[in-house]
Amino acid sequence: MGIWGKRDDMLVHARQPFNAEPSPAALAGAPTTPVDAFYSRNHGPVPDLDPAQWKLEVDGLVGTPLRMSLEELRESFDEVEVTVTLQCAGNRRAGLIAVRDIPGETPWGPGAISTARFRGARLADVLARAGAEPRTAHIAFHAPDVSASADPPQPYAGSIPLGKALAPEVLLAWTMNDVPLPRVHGAPLRAVVPGWIGARSVKWLTRVTARSTPSDGYFQTSAYRLLPAGFHADRAAPGDGTELGPTGLNCDILSPDDGARLPRGPVEIIGYALAGEGRAVARVEVSPDGARTWTRADVYGADGPWAWRHWRATVNLPAGEVEVVARAWDSAGASMPESPGPLWNPKGYANNSWARVRLHRR
Numbered sequence: 509m510g511i512w513g514k515r516d517d518m519l520v521h522a523r524q525p526f527n528a529e530p531s532p533a534a535l536a537g538a539p540t541t542p543v544d545a546f547y548s549r550n551h552g553p554v555p556d557l558d559p560a561q562w563k564l565e566v567d568g569l570v571g572t573p574l575r576m577s578l579e580e581l582r583e584s585f586d587e588v589e590v591t592v593t594l595q596c597a598g599n600r601r602a603g604l605i606a607v608r609d610i611p612g613e614t615p616w617g618p619g620a621i622s623t624a625r626f627r628g629a630r631l632a633d634v635l636a637r638a639g640a641e642p643r644t645a646h647i648a649f650h651a652p653d654v655s656a657s658a659d660p661p662q663p664y665a666g667s668i669p670l671g672k673a674l675a676p677e678v679l680l681a682w683t684m685n686d687v688p689l690p691r692v693h694g695a696p697l698r699a700v701v702p703g704w705i706g707a708r709s710v711k712w713l714t715r716v717t718a719r720s721t722p723s724d725g726y727f728q729t730s731a732y733r734l735l736p737a738g739f740h741a742d743r744a745a746p747g748d749g750t751e752l753g754p755t756g757l758n759c760d761i762l763s764p765d766d767g768a769r770l771p772r773g774p775v776e777i778i779g780y781a782l783a784g785e786g787r788a789v790a791r792v793e794v795s796p797d798g799a800r801t802w803t804r805a806d807v808y809g810a811d812g813p814w815a816w817r818h819w820r821a822t823v824n825l826p827a828g829e830v831e832v833v834a835r836a837w838d839s840a841g842a843s844m845p846e847s848p849g850p851l852w853n854p855k856g857y858a859n860n861s862w863a864r865v866r867l868h869r870r
């Protein structure tokens with residue numbers, strides 16, 4: 509067992525702050541990711557909150573501010589379960605770094621994404637109890653972990669528009685795959701915002717604030733923004749670029765591993781695909797020969813509208829070095845860009861170009 513209870517085969521990008529992604533094989537093994545393989549993305553040290561002292565505050569533009577223990581939350585609101593794929597905005601950044609370097613950002617491979625069953629209260633129910641005022645347009649989440657990489661260093665925070673906050677899939681979650689939320693994943697309570705970049709699923713939640721404007725914290729105004737390619741990330745001012753929120757269509761290959769050497773005979777290619785909010789994965793295609801010919805993959809493992817799908821295709825590879833490629837379509841007919849070049853951006857977010865692994869067949 510590795511650091512933070514994670515499997516030894518995690519790819520640990522940094523121990524402090526802890527940033528680690530599962531091996532592709534661990535993600536390929538099951539449509540729901542075991543907790544010990546779930547990726548973890550942290551901007552600061554993991555806080556150790558005393559459950560006996562911990563309280564959630566709900567404040568800002570509300571008629572009745574709330575201050576509740578975990579037990580009170582559990583007793584006061586219906587517990588609901590949603591299977592959710594969380595994906596970091598930086599998932600697949602390594603593909604953008606291959607185009608042009610992105611200094612200071614984690615080179616995530618295909619695994620800054622995982623899926624779990626989360627249980628908790630609907631944020632909408634908690635907000636209904638507090639009575640959000642008509643001026644409320646955004647709901648901000650606050651946590652105590654201080655990120656030294658923020659400018660200036662500050663506790664982690666983020667917000668979502670009220671419309672999303674009131675959607676039934678948005679949870680304040682206390683369990684993950686039927687176990688109490690592990691410390692590294694936000695114990696005792698985290699926000700879970702399905703279909704949106706992982707950055708908005710704030711961990712170690714201590715305060716939920718109703719506001720007329722988005723969070724003014726660094727992780728909303730400066731980080732997690734899509735800057736034009738010509739910008740220099742260090743010189744960007746707060747508010748530059750486009751705020752990221754809902755995620756788009758994406759897919760990647762999980763098996764075989766990039767660089768694998770394979771015997772003759774049919775090979776099973778396995779991967780994941782994920783559609784944006786309100787859309788479904790409609791089709792996945794795999795090419796065994798560097799995008800010359802394509803085979804339709806079998807898409808399986810549906811666990812509701814907020815979870816990824818797995819897919820598989822059995823192909824015959826030509827002998828020698830080959831590039832296996834995968835691409836997906838969503839239910840609106842949108843597809844993925846062929847190359848990461850035009851997607852390159854200074855912070856390395858939202859790479860959803862065609863997935864590629866290089867394989868060698870004897």
Ligand code: MTE
Binds near residue numbers: 706
């Ligand atoms: N919440 C806090 N308090 N601090 C953080 O650093 N990281 C965010 C989000 N919530 C973060 C946070 C980011 S960028 C992602 S992708 C997800 O948590 C990762 O959640 P996980 O570590 O449970 O996989």
